[in-house]
Amino acid sequence: MTITITAFESSPDGGKGLARDTRVRWALEEVGQPYEVRLVSFRAMKEPAHLALHPFGQIPTYEEGDLALFETGSIVLHIAEHHAGLLPHDANARARAITWMFAAVNTVEPPILELVTARILEADKPWSKERLPLVVGRIRDRLLQLSARLGDSEWLDGAFSAGDLMMVSVLLRLKASGILNEFQNLAAYLARGEARPAYKRAFDAQRELYAGKAPPG
């Protein structure tokens, strides 16, 4: 059955891997599943046809036969449960890998997204300068905890899993900020994720899509 995902018709980051279709592409590349991409404009994302697939009018979505999914955590879990390579066979190890997926989107990603809000959407607010250090502080707290747990390990819990795929995807948003460089093991963890051939294929596919197209001004 053909797998179709949606992605931005015009990417705000110009294809630098931050749009969340990257993590879905990466998961599909890890398990060797071909997929098609349907591009949607910002206007189309808020129209009924797309809202029927994604109630919040966002990308990515995932369609496979009768199944339509939204939310990258759920999409990646679906891929990992149906194809070998992203979840361990042992039941407890599998449950722990899924726990890391939730930790990535539910515990680590929220403060990181706050930084985007603080730096871009709230930059013109009179209190912005005072708030920014608080936001960065909350990210540091989380990274300190994550760094302590990762220690010298290659991945979060044994072999690379969907938990690492989601965590690396979430941390990627911090790359430009330089905060990750304060945590050597996390910077190295991120680099290991980016070095995976499947990640590179996903990244390249997304970058090629927007090559030469200027992001909206």
Ligand SMILES: N[C@@H](CCC(=O)N[C@@H](CS)C(=O)NCC(=O)O)C(=O)O
């Ligand atoms: N929690 C959602 C977040 C999806 C999301 O924020 N998508 C962004 C692109 S990376 C989007 O569509 N933004 C446009 C909008 O919200 O209007 C997920 O993980 O799938």
